[in-house]
Amino acid sequence: MLKSIILAISLVTALSTSIVSSAATQRATLKVGSMTCSSCPITVKKALLKVKGVLQVTTSLKLKQAVVLFDDTQTSSQTLTAATANAGYPSTIINAPVKKR
Secondary structure, three states: OHHHHHHHHHHHHHHHHHHHHHOOEEEEEEEOOOOOOOOHHHHHHHHHHOOOOEEEEEEEOOOOEEEEEEEOOOOOHHHHHHHHHHOOOOOEEOOOOEEEO
16 A cells, blocks of 8 residues: 555656646847836836746846746747837847756
């Protein structure tokens, strides 16, 4: 009986690990050229954080960029650029999304 319980726990653990590892966190850098004042990065960050699957956003007024960590099973880089555009800040991806481990 104890062996059966241990085997069942091992199986559940292995399955849940494979499910979690199938979701990949990616990093994308967006060029947001229309950011011109100190409130612009805050607005861009808020817009990106509203997107389902976005985990973290770092914005830079100096670089006119937003770096976004997101779950690629819930959103895409195209959705990120649409979110900034809808907030009044058109953006483009300046690097291909990079999978993070």
